[in-house]
Amino acid sequence: MKDVTISFDRVPIHYEVRGSGAPALVFVHGWSCDRSYWDGQTGDFASQYQVVTIDLAGHGESGLQRNSWSISAFGRDVAAVVEKLGLKPVVLVGHSMGGPVIVEAARLMPDRLAGLVGVDTYRNLADVRTAEEIDQFLAPLRANFREATQKFASSMFISSSDPDLAKRVVADMSAAPPVVGFAASKAVRDNDRNLQAGLQELRELKVPVVAINSDYRPNDLEAAGRYGVRIQTMSRVGHFVMLEDPGTFNRLLKETIDEFAGIVGREDRTMLGH
16 A cells, blocks of 8 residues: 655655554665665565555655755654554664664654664764765765766675666666755764764663674674664675565564564563563
């Protein structure tokens, strides 16, 4: 079922719901992507869970009428869908930029959460990028968004990646609206301290957070642990782990959901005095 809700600033947010069962799974795409990037997951998981895929504002079918393309605003898009559907308990799954986005959504509705799953994200939580580093990264996007995005997206695959898949993703991402893509890219890089604060908040609330990451780039496991994030790694894949090896990714995600469900079950029994 496809539907639409209205976010806090009146931007229409399109989403799709399949299946039934708890916990509900809400999938959030990354920068310059859309909900179709989860097509390799929806079929498998909808047989057991209620599965929701979202187009963030400025992406896919959702609206473009927004003044500030911030991570906080994207988080409110996710919360708007969860609240409209009345989902509880819910597992938020976010790829790349979707990782910080689901942290912001979680801060708005901690009582609804079973847990968070980042996908190739949260890999360097000790890092806080300087203004100079951010400007250096953004300069090519500012000069020629399409060309810079093609180069950036190509770098997120490895030599053994399926070239047809890589070509499709590169073409897709580089066709994103430049005004949204540039502002969202800046927002992600400006968000380091806010991400750290949000993860610390969730840790104090005892919300479990797991990241399923590729090992094609280093993962700072020690820093992740300090913020309550447990990282699992996949090999022989690039940044788009759920596209390149959906079988392994889906297995790891299912194991994580089962773990979260066990935690929620223990907490429910504790509250009932058992």
